[in-house]
Every structure is written in C-alpha cells, then in structure tokens.
Amino acid sequence: MAGKSRKISFYRLSIEKSEPIPGTRTHRIINLTNEEIENNFKIIYENKMRALGNGHKVTDVAISDGNDFVEVLDYSEHHAFLQIGQPNPANTVALRDKVTLETENVPMSANQLLEWFTYCYIDFTTCIVSYISISGAPRVSTLRNLFDNTFLHEGGMTTKLAAIMTRDVxxxxxxxxxxxxxxxxxxxxxxxxxxxxxxxxxxxxxxxxxxxxxxxxxxxxxxxxxxxxxxxxxxxxxxxxxxxxxxxxxxxxxxxxxxxxxxxxxxLLQENFTKTVKFERDDIETLAPNDFKKILVETYSANKFDLVRYSRD
Incomplete structure (x- = not known):
C-alpha cells in the first residue's frame, strides 16, 4: 500500500492571569511560566480526571455544542500524550466486510457511544503542542477548553493556543x-x-x-x-x-x-508551521496509539529548534 498522509500542526500553549493592581481599580495581565502551566495541567490530571482500568485518566470537556473527551495516555517527565475524542451518532456508521462488502450495525449498549479521536503531544518544557489532524476528530481548541473549564472561572485565567508561524509573509x-x-x-x-x-x-x-x-x-x-x-x-x-x-x-x-x-x-498574522507525515499503510485506523505517539515525538523533535525559534511569548 502507498500509505496515507496526515498533517501535524504546532501550537504554543500559554495562559494569562488577570491580577488587580493594589490601590487601583485596574488589572494587569500576567503570563504564566511553562512550569506554572504544567502545574495547572497536574491539577486537572490529579483532581479533575477519572482513573480508568487501563491506568489512563479521562475527563469530559464542555464545548459550544456538547462535550468532547480528553484521555491522558501517558504523562511523565514534563511530557503528555493525549487522545482527544468526539462522540458521534451510531446511525451514521456501520461495519463493512472488506471481502463481501456486506454491512452490519455497530454493536453498542445503551451506555456506549461512538467516538472519533485524534492525538496530541505536549512538551511542557517549551509548552509546544503537536497535534495530528484526522478527519472527523475534534479540533485542537478542545485542549484550550480543558484548561478554561477549570481555571477561567476559578482563577481568572485565560488559555491560548497560538499557531506557530514560520516566516514573514x-x-x-x-x-x-x-x-x-x-x-x-x-x-x-x-x-x-x-x-x-x-x-x-x-x-x-x-x-x-x-x-x-x-x-x-x-x-x-x-x-x-x-x-x-x-x-x-x-x-x-x-x-x-x-x-x-x-x-x-x-x-x-x-x-x-x-x-x-x-x-x-x-x-499577515498567521503563517502556520506544519509538517505532513506519511504513514506506511492506508489503514491507519489499525495503528496503535504508540504508533501515533512515535510519529508525533519524532516530528516534533526533528523540528524543535525551529519551533522554539518561531514561538512567540
């Protein structure tokens, strides 16, 4: 098989906090450090997520028209690998036999739902997010909502995901x-x-x-x-x-x-830094999560110098 291509986009994760200036009615905007941003992620990971039987942790994330799901597949040494999922109605999909071409309904219980998902990788030492685009999966903005759902109202913090730009257009x-x-x-x-x-x-x-x-x-x-x-x-x-x-x-x-x-x-404000990666096979839906992690980490590592250089605080 020729293999399929997918685009990896890169974003700078930042969080702003509004603080009152003593003796005045005005506020000043404080940019959290990378360490503080990771501490916020730890609060979500340790206190807001539900532990699963496989050792992962997951939470639902409120978006404008429902809920997405963020599952942490791996978090260690300032790096996180996430699966971001979006529920889809069961009546829009079916199982098709590749030989006979017959279809059948997807077996589901009353409490189950179908989920389309993609993956992202966060390096908290740089706060650069690597996100792989998969058709039907949630947008990277779900990651921003993950932070805002917790800290926007509780701490007055605003999360931003800025696309990393490449050149002066x-x-x-x-x-x-x-x-x-x-x-x-x-x-x-x-x-x-x-x-x-x-x-x-x-x-x-x-x-x-x-x-x-x-x-x-x-x-x-x-x-x-x-x-x-x-x-x-x-x-x-x-x-x-x-x-x-x-x-x-x-x-x-x-x-x-x-x-x-x-x-x-x-x-003139955005010229996105992206990389197109090619998988070795067409049926990428059969790839394991670690296969996606490997390609995200390798692509990020190969371009880390330029990504850091182009990032704007």
Missing part, C-alpha cells in the same frame, strides 16, 4: 505586482459597539454569552489596480496598523497577485 507580498485588498479586524470596546450599531446599554445587556466584540475594515482597490504605488508603502501601512491597534488587532490580511495570477489572500 510580507517578504512575499512586497514582490507582488498588485495588492488589491487589506482586511483588518480589531477588538472593539462596548461603548463603541453601542454607538456604531445603535443599541443602548439595557438592550446590549440583553445579549447573552457575548464572547468577543470585533469590527472588520476592508480597503479594496479598483479592479486590477494596486492599493500602493510602492511596495514599501505596504510595509509602512502594516507597521502603522500594528502600532495603532496593538493587542486589539485580531486579524490582518492582504489580497495580492502577479500578472496572470489569481488573487490570493495572505494572512
């Missing part, structure tokens, strides 16, 4: 002949939202479960005309945008092309 953009659009997304304070959309405070208060408030600005050039006479002006514009909005800048992208090319969008 600006170097590519300045060589393009036409830059046709800039898209800027920024976090917006409540009073500005109220003013812009015409709601009063009582009406805004009636909106429940508001997670973010953002505004998006699109600057679009004339057809086949560039927004900038000089590519250096693009660099200055991006620098000015980043300086003005700082941490409130949530998205920044540009559409650009050369002659005889289709316009392509370039994310």
């Amino acid at each position: 600006l170097e590519t953009l300045v060589k393009k002949s036409t830059i046709s659009k800039l898209t800027i997304t920024v976090a917006v304070p409540e009073d500005q939202i109220l003013s812009d959309i015409g709601l009063n405070k009582p009406q805004f208060a009636e909106m429940k479960n508001v997670r973010t408030r953002t505004a998006t600005y699109k600057i679009v050039g004339r057809r086949n005309k560039s927004l900038f006479k000089d590519s250096n002006l693009l660099e200055k514009a991006i620098e000015a945008i980043k300086t003005k909005f700082g941490g409130e800048l949530k998205g920044l992208s540009a559409n650009a092309k050369d002659a005889n090319e289709k316009s392509e969008e370039y994310d």
